[in-house]
Amino acid sequence: MDVSIRRASQADAQEAALIGSATFLETFAGVIRGADVVAHCASAHAVAVYDSLLTSADAAVWLAESDDGGAPVGYAVLTRPDLPVRDPHPDDLEIKRIYVLSRFHGSGVGPRLMDAALDEAKRRGGRRMLLGVYGQNARALAFYAKLGFTRIGERQFQVGANTYGDYILARRL
Numbered sequence: 001m002d003v004s005i006r007r008a009s010q011a012d013a014q015e016a017a018l019i020g021s022a023t024f025l026e027t028f029a030g031v032i033r034g035a036d037v038v039a040h041c042a043s044a045h046a047v048a049v050y051d052s053l054l055t056s057a058d059a060a061v062w063l064a065e066s067d068d069g070g071a072p073v074g075y076a077v078l079t080r081p082d083l084p085v086r087d088p089h090p091d092d093l094e095i096k097r098i099y100v101l102s103r104f105h106g107s108g109v110g111p112r113l114m115d116a117a118l119d120e121a122k123r124r125g126g127r128r129m130l131l132g133v134y135g136q137n138a139r140a141l142a143f144y145a146k147l148g149f150t151r152i153g154e155r156q157f158q159v160g161a162n163t164y165g166d167y168i169l170a171r172r173l
């Protein structure tokens with residue numbers, strides 16, 4: 001199935017919230033506590049959150065959509081960093097979210113979303129890309145390693161009522 005990637009606009013907040021919740025549930029159902037997944041989707045993937053991201057000059061959102069009907073199959077979010085790194089720098093940017101429905105894993109959609117975010121980060125004059133990833137997420141860790149990201153730290157990430165151990169990764173732009 002062919003997939004197109006486009007930069008999202010404010011009119012896309014509802015679509016972005018849907019793919020945000022759907023991919024978070026699919027990724028973490030059976031991996032972390034269900035109540036935490038439900039609470040996290042209700043707060044971090046509310047339409048209002050995407051509305052705010054899509055109106056912020058500091059953020060950029062991309063949607064991956066099936067060419068057959070236009071349904072969302074993935075998305076990525078680039079922001080200013082919000083990570084506890086030892087050496088923060090004004091030229092840092094963060095891939096806040098990059099998620100693709102599992103049916104589309106291995107199809108190139110994830111790498112294309114990453115390319116879009118890396119290109120935009122360079123266009124903004126970014127020198128380093130940061131991200132946080134759950135330390136048990138083997139596929140995502142392999143994906144980031146393949147793209148040259150290395151581990152520079154750790155953080156505790158709040159999901160619902162609990163915290164989970166994330167790695168902080170970085171690569172030069």
Ligand SMILES: CC(C)(COP(=O)(O)OP(=O)(O)OC[C@H]1O[C@@H](n2cnc3c(N)ncnc32)[C@H](O)[C@@H]1OP(=O)(O)O)[C@@H](O)C(=O)NCCC(=O)NCCS
Nearest residue numbers: 027098099100105106107108110132133138139140142143
């Ligand atoms: C992260 C994501 C966008 C990457 O896209 P993708 O299409 O899966 O990426 P790719 O297939 O190009 O790369 C994944 C790599 O991990 C490898 N891999 C798959 N399962 C693995 C596992 N259990 N352990 C280790 N490596 C694994 C794949 O073989 C592939 O490497 P290869 O290209 O050398 O074969 C996608 O997997 C995804 O959306 N995952 C769920 C959401 C998520 O975890 N997002 C990141 C949150 S920080």
